[in-house]
Amino acid sequence: MSAGPLWQKLLKEAAELEALGHPPVAIRPAASLVILDESESPAVLMGRRGRHHRFMPGVFVFPGGGVEPCDRKLAKHHRLNQPALDRLHIESSIDTVEASALALAAIRETFEETGLLIGAQEHGDAEPDLGWPYNAPAGFHPRPQWLTPLARAVTPPGGSHRYDTRFFVTCRSNLVEPDAPQFDPPTLELEDIGWVRLSETGDMPLAAITRAILQDVQSRFVAGTLYDPNHPIPFYRRQGQAFLRDLI
Template sequence: MTSDAERLESLETERRELFAQGSENAAVRDAATLIIVDESAGLPRFLMGLRGRRHVFMAGRFVFPGGRVDDCDRELAAAVTLPADVLDRLTGEVAAGFTSRDAAALAFAAIRETFEETGLLVAEDRPFATAMPQDFAAFAARGLTPATEALVPVARAITPEGAPRRFDTRFFVISASLITGITETFDPPTDELERIGWVSAGALDEHSLAPITRTVLGDVMTRLKDGSWCDASVRMPFYRVVDGRFHKDLV
């Protein structure tokens, strides 16, 4: 198994390469991604998609569904309160002014982006408490509520300087068994991903993964083995650049 030191060295190598490109330092935006885990067939599998090579960010890489937080996510976040353990994970080491509403917006963003990129509705079978914006029309039409409380935060990472896009990303996990309509094949409903499919834990080396994706997957697989992956009370890794080098903290 890859050690923490090896994971950090891989991240540091990528950081140096990005910085050497001399790209304009982009603003850091809040983002969220969802790791859907299927444990039904022996080795765990993860739902991932291939980003097209024309994209500026993560081009040609296999990624989890996700993206930046939008206004519609913040709008819905005003009506919910996440569980205390989840809030503890999402509000550790944040800037002044980051609230529980900002934390909830991250969960909504992960669910919305998952629907937009895979067609899957991560939802509860009950109507939402308030009117829903157009971006969540598919949920409202079916009388569903985005299942924000089912998401468990397991990692956080800030894109290093030098990248054309920079995000402060929270990685959530959810069991595939909790999602209605899980299938073996997917037709991407947008042009974000060239293809979508299940990637086995035993076949990760056959796919082009960014170092941070591989690093977070390593953390998730460690928690799958010890049975803590659905426990939001467990502190999660926070990957960021400190004093010019990648660090792993716990939040």
């Protein structure tokens, strides 16, 4: 990424966080999911974080959040595919369970924040208790193997929260109800949930890292590599006074 306006915005937001001067906090593993509608006008699922949130208030985001113990427990039985695991292991010490837990966290958070499920709904079958705070419909089986690693980003220091976030991508057809007429999430984490055309995100209130991820989605979608787990992914992070984007 060149030193253009977006890069300057990444640096500016990192400096603003640093200026808050919060004591150092532990970096929490997190995951976020980009769901792409590959229609004639490609669109992604987004929602606006309420202004009461302490982390990224008032901006549009992809669904996501921190990894919970239930994700790690479920990851012992539901794994990412091997190429995706290999990608997540690059420049990281996480094991197979933790890597799969990241994908499962993305699926769970998407359900909690939008009401949409990534996986298979097998009627007459009962998935063992997922351990989720909010119950999914009976017979739902999450499918982390339908997710592809897209990017990694570490929140710069200075704020009250820091996350090491893995972004995943999947297509809308992998939803249990891809044509759901409305969103019925069990929480009020996100407002104004909807499908946003990639061509219409320019004037939306977005964090710089979200805009960078959207650029990554657009370029890989055009190149036909969006769902290829063997494709290198960008790793965004602050290092000293520099902001880095390395491919891993």
